[in-house]
Amino acid sequence: MYKYDDYDHAIVQARVAQFRGQTERYLAGVLSDDEFRPLRLQNGLYIQRHGPMLRLAVPYGLLSAAQLRRFADIARRYDRGYGHFTTRHNLQLNWVKLPEVPAILAELAQDELHAIQTSGNCIRNVTTDHFAGVAADEIADPRPWAEILRQWSTFNPEFAYLPRKFKVAISGAAEDRAAIQVHDLGLQVARSDAGEIGFKVYAGGGLGRTPLLGQVVREFLPWQHLLSYTEALLRVFNRHGRRDNAFKARIKILVKALGREEFARQVEEEWAHLQSGPSTLTQAEVDRVSRQFAAPAYETLAADDLCHLAHLREDKAFARWVERNVQTHRVAGYAAVTLSLKKPGAAPGDASSEQMEAAADLAERYSFGEIRVSHEQNLILADVPQRELYTVWHRAKAACLAAPTVGLIQDLITCPGGDFCGLANARSLPIAAAIQERFEDLDYQHDIGEFELNISGCMNSCGHHHLGAIGILGVDKNGEEWYQVTLGGRQGNDARIGEVIGRSFAAAEVPDAIERLIGVYLAHRHADERFIDTFDRIGEEPFRNAAYPQPHQSRRVANG
Amino acid sequence: MAKKQIIKERRLQDDAWKVVTLVDGAAPFDVCLPVGPLLVPVAVWKAKKACLIHREYEHGTPLGIWLAPEDDLAEIAADLDDFTVIAVHFPKFTDGRGYSTARLLRERYGYDGELRAFGDIGRDQIFFLNRVGFDAFVIGEGKSAEDALAAFDDFPESYQGNAVQPLPLFRRRVA
Numbered sequence: 001m002y003k004y005d006d007y008d009h010a011i012v013q014a015r016v017a018q019f020r021g022q023t024e025r026y027l028a029g030v031l032s033d034d035e036f037r038p039l040r041l042q043n044g045l046y047i048q049r050h051g052p053m054l055r056l057a058v059p060y061g062l063l064s065a066a067q068l069r070r071f072a073d074i075a076r077r078y079d080r081g082y083g084h085f086t087t088r089h090n091l092q093l094n095w096v097k098l099p100e101v102p103a104i105l106a107e108l109a110q111d112e113l114h115a116i117q118t119s120g121n122c123i124r125n126v127t128t129d130h131f132a133g134v135a136a137d138e139i140a141d142p143r144p145w146a147e148i149l150r151q152w153s154t155f156n157p158e159f160a161y162l163p164r165k166f167k168v169a170i171s172g173a174a175e176d177r178a179a180i181q182v183h184d185l186g187l188q189v190a191r192s193d194a195g196e197i198g199f200k201v202y203a204g205g206g207l208g209r210t211p212l213l214g215q216v217v218r219e220f221l222p223w224q225h226l227l228s229y230t231e232a233l234l235r236v237f238n239r240h241g242r243r244d245n246a247f248k249a250r251i252k253i254l255v256k257a258l259g260r261e262e263f264a265r266q267v268e269e270e271w272a273h274l275q276s277g278p279s280t281l282t283q284a285e286v287d288r289v290s291r292q293f294a295a296p297a298y299e300t301l302a303a304d305d306l307c308h309l310a311h312l313r314e315d316k317a318f319a320r321w322v323e324r325n326v327q328t329h330r331v332a333g334y335a336a337v338t339l340s341l342k343k344p345g346a347a348p349g350d351a352s353s354e355q356m357e358a359a360a361d362l363a364e365r366y367s368f369g370e371i372r373v374s375h376e377q378n379l380i381l382a383d384v385p386q387r388e389l390y391t392v393w394h395r396a397k398a399a400c401l402a403a404p405t406v407g408l409i410q411d412l413i414t415c416p417g418g419d420f421c422g423l424a425n426a427r428s429l430p431i432a433a434a435i436q437e438r439f440e441d442l443d444y445q446h447d448i449g450e451f452e453l454n455i456s457g458c459m460n461s462c463g464h465h466h467l468g469a470i471g472i473l474g475v476d477k478n479g480e481e482w483y484q485v486t487l488g489g490r491q492g493n494d495a496r497i498g499e500v501i502g503r504s505f506a507a508a509e510v511p512d513a514i515e516r517l518i519g520v521y522l523a524h525r526h527a528d529e530r531f532i533d534t535f536d537r538i539g540e541e542p543f544r545n546a547a548y549p550q551p552h553q554s555r556r557v558a559n560g
Numbered sequence: 561m562a563k564k565q566i567i568k569e570r571r572l573q574d575d576a577w578k579v580v581t582l583v584d585g586a587a588p589f590d591v592c593l594p595v596g597p598l599l600v601p602v603a604v605w606k607a608k609k610a611c612l613i614h615r616e617y618e619h620g621t622p623l624g625i626w627l628a629p630e631d632d633l634a635e636i637a638a639d640l641d642d643f644t645v646i647a648v649h650f651p652k653f654t655d656g657r658g659y660s661t662a663r664l665l666r667e668r669y670g671y672d673g674e675l676r677a678f679g680d681i682g683r684d685q686i687f688f689l690n691r692v693g694f695d696a697f698v699i700g701e702g703k704s705a706e707d708a709l710a711a712f713d714d715f716p717e718s719y720q721g722n723a724v725q726p727l728p729l730f731r732r733r734v735a
Contacts, residue, residue, distance in 0.1 A: 005733065007729060011717055011719070014715045014716055015715075017714075018715075022684065030707075035653075035682075038654050121654070121656075148730075151729070151730070152720060154719055155688075155715060156719075156720055157659060157687070157688035157689075157718070157722055158659045158663055159659070160656060160659070160688050161653070161654050161655065161659065162656055235660050235663075238656055238657060238659070238660050239657055239661075243657075273668055278721045278728055279721060279728055281730070282730065282731065288730075288733075
């Protein structure tokens with residue numbers, strides 16, 4: 001992974017000092033609330049229900065074991081011994097104290113960690129595919145490009161006060177696992193006919209109040225121009241994005257208002273002036289950064305480890321875990337393991353300090369000391385030898401990281417919701433818990449199969465509810481919490497925004513409603529059809545009818 | 561009354577420039593021009609260009625203009641040589657359009673005279689303002705100009721090329 005040099009260290013250290021000064025001036029009354037707010041947000045610090053929430057950056061989702069241990073230590077000493085991994089790879093601490101934040105940042109900096117631009121109207125953490133570098137369908141590793149973008153966007157003086165936040169995602173694989181079409185800027189690594197690396201550029205995607213998929217504004221951008229083109233695009237946004245209404249200020253509104261072609265034309269016009277300028281990338285820089293993401297020293301292994309095969313035959317529970325939580329690897333004899341942060345009774349994406357340390361241990365012993373955070377809010381060990389899977393499984397189980405439910409209904413995506421977040425209209429965690437409880441039975445979950453259920457506590461859509469096969473959105477009706485259900489959303493290459501099926505449900509009705517929807521799928525599915533496939537084939541109506549039964553119909557008994 | 565002060569060359573200096581504003585509904589041509597060096601809005605510049613140039617020619621009063629965040633630079637691009645000072649207004653420090661304005665003036669239009677930032681700016685904006693090309697800063701009311709002087713060195717290095725160091729870090733760190 002990328003290792004800081006003296007420049008990187010100096011910049012992060014300077015940030016620690018700068019933020020310490022800002023915090024001191026705020027506490028001394030020199031800075032007003034309004035003056036301090038944008039400054040603290042650009043350092044990931046919110047004032048929330050329980051006090052400040054601090055969002056720590058995990059650039060493109062990659063952590064060393066030492067960094068994860070540092071998170072664990074910070075969470076234990078400055079918070080309540082746990083943190084929440086978000087859909088944008090970051091870690092949120094919910095109970096920090098404002099005067100202690102500078103000290104936290106100083107400790108983080110020792111391990112090349114920070115909270116730079118994790119909130120605020122600036123360029124946010126760049127996200128990518130959690131299987132980057134190991135996926136069999138990879139065109140090129142997206143991480144060097146993500147790191148180059150990280151540096152370019154860090155304290156970029158022109159873009160510190162944008163109309164609204166700006167999120168970038170990059171995918172280097174044939175299948176998009178980074179949700180690039182729902183980002184302000186989505187980059188798909190591609191190769192030209194001549195074999196040169198470049199990017200297909202999507203702009204104007206996003207969820208929130210106005211969910212929109214990104215539009216292709218450039219079919220192929222040669223890699224040399226990644227920064228100058230991005231600069232041009234951001235400049236058009238910075239100058240012409242709406243600033244009169246925060247709900248209309250994202251770039252998607254500008255792209256929509258101008259139309260794809262006109263927006264793209266304006267970017268090209270701006271870019272024409274920047275194209276051959278000093279921000280044109282050099283081969284030397286790309287090589288310097290790429291070297292740091294070179295493949296680890298893999299052993300030469302057989303494609304199938306005999307012991308592993310024996311364990312698969314003999315241990316059904318292990319086989320189930322492998323089926324769901326272990327992904328194939330481009331290198332023979334290796335696998336990528338998902339450590340699940342989803343289980344009934346714990347908020348999805350939450351990890352205790354002990355779990356973080358256990359994951360760090362596993363990474364150190366079995367996966368070259370690195371770990372990734374997925375946007376589905378799980379942790380990934382990307383390079384585990386097959387022969388170690390059985391041991392890894394046992395150790396992960398001991399740390400409650402081995403729920404064999406990756407990609408199933410229990411692996412749901414959830415924002416922290418009204419229990420923690422000051423923006424939320426409704427709580428999302430109790431809904432997530434009620435659903436996880438309802439579908440706790442493993443056989444039932446496996447029978448339902450691949451399923452994406454996403455929950456957001458408000459229109460800001462941090463839980464990506466629009467992208468769930470079933471999406472749940474918390475809404476406020478006269479001070480009461482209600483939940484709107486969307487159907488048919490999906491992420492990936494065929495990303496689609498789910499559609500609302502009808503009136504909202506009270507919290508207590510939600511698990512029943514979800515179960516009725518799943519009942520329609522179970523009754524209509526063809527062999528090998530996922531929920532989303534059946535939905536595409538039979539359409540929304542049977543689902544809608546089942547979601548709102550007539551009063552005389554009795555409901556199915558839970559877990560049948 | 562204390563003299564108006566401005567940060568230039570990293571120190572506080574007296575400043576004689578006056579900002580002319582156009583009250584709502586007033587015709588740009590009817591604006592009364594006070595004595596001394598003036599920063600006029602774009603509309604006044606366009607309406608009274610001949611008069612302003614005459615002031616400079618006859619009385620040696622230097623010319624200046626100030627730009628609002630939404631002003632179109634193309635409208636004054638041909639006139640940039642006329643100005644001793646171009647000022648960019650920040651009605652709120654969170655309105656970042658002026659940062660792009662500065663880069664465009666410096667890099668696209670080649671303006672090399674004084675470029676000043678004024679309005680709701682203070683020490684927490686100075687570093688970025690300086691990097692995009694501002695070299696003069698009128699600190700907003702109620703904020704400390706002395707404090708702002710300390711902010712030029714908030715960061716020892718920038719990843720991006722900028723007005724202070726045109727080459728991005730990656731062109732310098734790779735030997």
